[in-house]
Structures are given as structure tokens and as C-alpha cells.
Amino acid sequence: MAKNFTTREDNYSQWYNDLVIKADLAENSAVRGCMVIKPYGYAIWEKMQAALDKMFKDTGHSNAYFPLFIPKSFFSREASHVEGFAKECAVVTHYRLKASPDGKGVVVDEDAKLEEELIVRPTSETIIWDTYRNWIQSYRDLPILVNQWANVVRWEMRTRLFLRTAEFLWQEGHTAHATSEEAIAETQQMLEVYATFAEEFMAMPVLKGFKSPNERFAGAIETYCIEALMQDGKALQAGTSHFLGQNFAKAFDVKFLSKENKLDYVWATSWGVSTRLMGALVMAHSDDNGLVLPPKLAPFQVVIVPIYKKDEDKIRITEKALEIKKALISKGISVKFDDRESYTPGYKFNEHEFRGVPVRLALGPRDLENGTVEVARRDTMEKEVLQIQDIENKIQHLLDQIQDNLYQKALTFRDNSTHYVDTWEEFVKTLDEKAGFIYAHWDGTAETEQKIKEETKATIRLIPLIEKKEDGKCIYTGKPSTQRVVFARSY
RNA sequence: CGGGGUAUAGCGUAGCCCGGCUAGCGCGCCUGCUUUGGGAGCAGGAGGUCGCAGGUUCGAAUCCUGCUACCCCGACCA
Numbered sequence: 001m002a003k004n005f006t007t008r009e010d011n012y013s014q015w016y017n018d019l020v021i022k023a024d025l026a027e028n029s030a031v032r033g034c035m036v037i038k039p040y041g042y043a044i045w046e047k048m049q050a051a052l053d054k055m056f057k058d059t060g061h062s063n064a065y066f067p068l069f070i071p072k073s074f075f076s077r078e079a080s081h082v083e084g085f086a087k088e089c090a091v092v093t094h095y096r097l098k099a100s101p102d103g104k105g106v107v108v109d110e111d112a113k114l115e116e117e118l119i120v121r122p123t124s125e126t127i128i129w130d131t132y133r134n135w136i137q138s139y140r141d142l143p144i145l146v147n148q149w150a151n152v153v154r155w156e157m158r159t160r161l162f163l164r165t166a167e168f169l170w171q172e173g174h175t176a177h178a179t180s181e182e183a184i185a186e187t188q189q190m191l192e193v194y195a196t197f198a199e200e201f202m203a204m205p206v207l208k209g210f211k212s213p214n215e216r217f218a219g220a221i222e223t224y225c226i227e228a229l230m231q232d233g234k235a236l237q238a239g240t241s242h243f244l245g246q247n248f249a250k251a252f253d254v255k256f257l258s259k260e261n262k263l264d265y266v267w268a269t270s271w272g273v274s275t276r277l278m279g280a281l282v283m284a285h286s287d288d289n290g291l292v293l294p295p296k297l298a299p300f301q302v303v304i305v306p307i308y309k310k311d312e313d314k315i316r317i318t319e320k321a322l323e324i325k326k327a328l329i330s331k332g333i334s335v336k337f338d339d340r341e342s343y344t345p346g347y348k349f350n351e352h353e354f355r356g357v358p359v360r361l362a363l364g365p366r367d368l369e370n371g372t373v374e375v376a377r378r379d380t381m382e383k384e385v386l387q388i389q390d391i392e393n394k395i396q397h398l399l400d401q402i403q404d405n406l407y408q409k410a411l412t413f414r415d416n417s418t419h420y421v422d423t424w425e426e427f428v429k430t431l432d433e434k435a436g437f438i439y440a441h442w443d444g445t446a447e448t449e450q451k452i453k454e455e456t457k458a459t460i461r462l463i464p465l466i467e468k469k470e471d472g473k474c475i476y477t478g479k480p481s482t483q484r485v486v487f488a489r490s491y
Numbered sequence: 492c493g494g495g496g497u498a499u500a501g502c503g504u505a506g507c508c509c510g511g512c513u514a515g516c517g518c519g520c521c522u523g524c525u526u527u528g529g530g531a532g533c534a535g536g537a538g539g540u541c542g543c544a545g546g547u548u549c550g551a552a553u554c555c556u557g558c559u560a561c562c563c564c565g566a567c568c569a
Binding site: 004013014017028030032084088089154156157158163164168170217228236237238239240272274275276305306307309341343344345346348349350351353362364365366367374491 | 492503518525526527528529530531533560561562563565566567568569
């Protein structure tokens, strides 16, 4: 059991905050709402990036980079887009400082006022579509399949490490297509990519669906999303993919000539996931002993801790440990040999457990005698002693098992936290007593959705993609409905 | 941005009501010796603008005012 560490039952949000800081993932910075992502946390993000980036490339996308700053006028071009983001934009108004009159520090030089103010991007649709205008003349220029890895700024009132910060890292894909069908297919394809990533790499099951008009991205025709369930029964939006129709093409006058020599507006998509996934990852698997990482995203999959008393043991154990390390590396397993001398084995055990290293090997004099090694897995906290012989294959198998077990555990949890309700009383009761995803009928109006939100804080997380048509009555108004939607309280 | 709370060494805290501090303790840190199969022990040592700025007072960590940051609850949101 970790020292001075809040348990989930005791205070879930405190548990999360403590975990992020004590597992060395991130910390608050001197700038309000902005975090410092520490090396260990960033290493996990890099693993996520690498996996996603490969999936983007495999589906034909290329990376590019667009400016951090966006001319203010660009924003006003697409009406609902401005409306959605205006309240949380950081604005650059000047380009120079000068020594302050009292000689203490610097002040903004009022003479250096920008002719047109610049917005720090909260998302890049506008600058990108302004650019695409010059890239696109005919159907031969399409599709454009571009992604960018970048930071964005949304001036949030209340922030939490990874889950909501004023500045965050993400990727945003922006594609341009000749037809509506192709753009919709792209939107759905990227949703699948996100779902696959969440399930295969993060070991986190997700629901796929699309948003109600209320929850839709500002400027989109349709917003698709994946939603995951956290251990406290709250939902977390883990990724979004938007079909933007011709909204941005019209706003930025991006037209192309078709094969038939007809001029038409270009069809668009955009899609993104952010460092918020780090928060999702923490909350999906971790326990009261600290972080639990799926092997596919762990900075180190295996840590080897040597145990010795005498110097001669140390030499022999180090030699054997390095041998094991080499064998594991030959199988593509990432290994850290923790030979720090200033910490005891017990200390190291606790530290690596807290940081979520999937597998720990402990190697001492007894093991040398017997040709064995002690293997401890983080997900179940089980220990066993194995023959060193063929250890690389055994560990590889174990890592696969851990990855799978984490997914199954999360899936079982989600299944047990998914409820079907048909009456308002049941709905309110389930929300308060069980939380989780609630499938219920809704009359399809924004008013009803808003009322439900006001009364219960629950929102429609998504309208399931796989349409199971089922006649029913709206839990709030009793009006007819043809399909259940998913409600939950959310992050 | 509204309501509440907190701010003392790297971290966690005592002291604050009732001013007298040369600011105490635990963890961590440094040095040495002994240790090492689940957060080692002993000895010695370093480390503080008491969040910031004013004010009251012979004297302020302590009382007053303003500001800032963080936490919790709302509104907003990935």
C-alpha cells in the first residue's frame, strides 16, 4: 500500500490528482491552468503519439504544421464556430514590450499594437481552410489528408491535470474531399481508428456514436465520438471526429472543378484526440497502489531489480540481469535495469508499482543458485518464481496477458455499469446510486435534453452508431422515441 | 466568473483565537558507518523573504486591508 495516498473509495478526484503528481506524470506550472508534463508522463504520451501516428499514416494521412496564431477575422467567417469558441480564446494584441517607467520590469509597449489581433488557436479549422483555398483547384487536388500534432489553447475556468487544461497537446486531422459520401466515410474511418487505438493500446473499451445537436462541435454537421467509462462511473469523451459538410469551404470560399467541369464547394472533416487521453488512461486502470499501465503504452514494460548483500553477488547478479535484459530486448520488450545503489529493493518495488510498470523481475542470490527469477505483474499484484530458461518468451506472453486482462477488466466493469431504464424515477435513482452509462429513450428535442441536464447533470453522451431500433417513450416527456441513447454524468 | 476554504524548508504539517519566535516536528536531502528477498538503522549536518504588497504596533507567522495562487462547490467546456 502506498504511503500518503488517497484511495479511490475515500475520494476519487483526490485520488486522481495525487496519482498524476506522485506517479510523476505532470504537475501544475507557474502559469494558471497550464501543466508541465514530466518526462515519465511525456514518455507515455510519446507512445500514444507513435501508435496513432502510424495508424494515421497507414490510412493515407500526412503530417503538416500550421501557425499557432490565427487572424481574428478568420474566426468570424463561420458563424457557429465563432460562437462556440469566442468565450475561451487567448488574444495577442501587441508585439513588443518596453522597460516600465518606474524602471522595475517591463510593460506592454502601447505603440506596438497589432493592426489585426491574433487568436491563439483553440483549433485550426479556420487557418487551415484559408490555406486549403490555395491548394485546391480541381478534383485532381483532392482528397487532402493532413494531420498536425500541435498545442492549442482554450481559456478554461476550471482546470485539472490532463483532463482539462488551458493549453493542451493534441493532433487534429483536417481533410478535404470531392464528395459528401467520401468525407462521411473519412469521418467514420477515423472514429474507427480512435476506437481501435483506445481498445488495443489503451486497453480501454469505448462506445461509438454521434453527438446530439447540443453537444456537436461548433461548425460541424455531425460529430462522432468515442466515450469511455471511468472507474467512478462518469463518462469521458476520448475522441471526436467531425463531418463538417461544406461549412468551412463556404466560409473560406474553397471550390473545386469536378470531372464534369462543374464548380462546387469542398467537403471537409476534422478529428482529434488530446492529452486528455492520459487522464483517461490513468482513470481506466489504476488502483489504490498507484498507476497501472497497459504494456503497449508503458515507458518500460519490465523493470529488473537486483538483490544482493555481498559485492561478489552484485557482480554475478548484474551479469545475469544484463543477460536477461538483452534477451528481452531481442523480443522488442522495453526494459529498465534498476541498479541504483542508494535505494533498497523494497523501495524500488514500491516505486515501480506506483509508476505502473507492468512487470517486475527480482533477481537475487537464491535465484542464481536455482536458475530462477521472481516475476511480479502489476495488474493483479501476483508473484511467481520462473526458470530463467526461455524467459523472454514467457515475459512476452505475460505482457500480452496483462494487456488483455486490463481490457477485459475494464470491459466487465463497463458492462456492470451499463443500465437500461424506462422511467424517470428509475433514471434518477440509477444515476445517483449506480452511475455509469444509462440507455434510455429520448424524444429527440434539445429542450428535453437541456431539462434533463439541468435536473440531473446527466447529458446525452452519444447516440449509438449501431442503431437498434426500438419503440419506446421518452423518459422525461413520455413522447414516442425510436431508439435508446446513452446518458451519463461526464468529465 | 460567483460562493466557501487554504497558503509556514523540496513535500506534509505545529504554532495563529490570546502579538514576545532565536519558528518546532515528520518525510525527503547531504556526510560517514552498518545494511539490502516489500518503503533500512544509527550518528552528524544543510536547508525558511512564514504566498506577495501595504498598514497597525516598541515588537507581526500571529491583528487589519488589498492582491496572487491552489483546492472544493456552481456556470462553461475536450
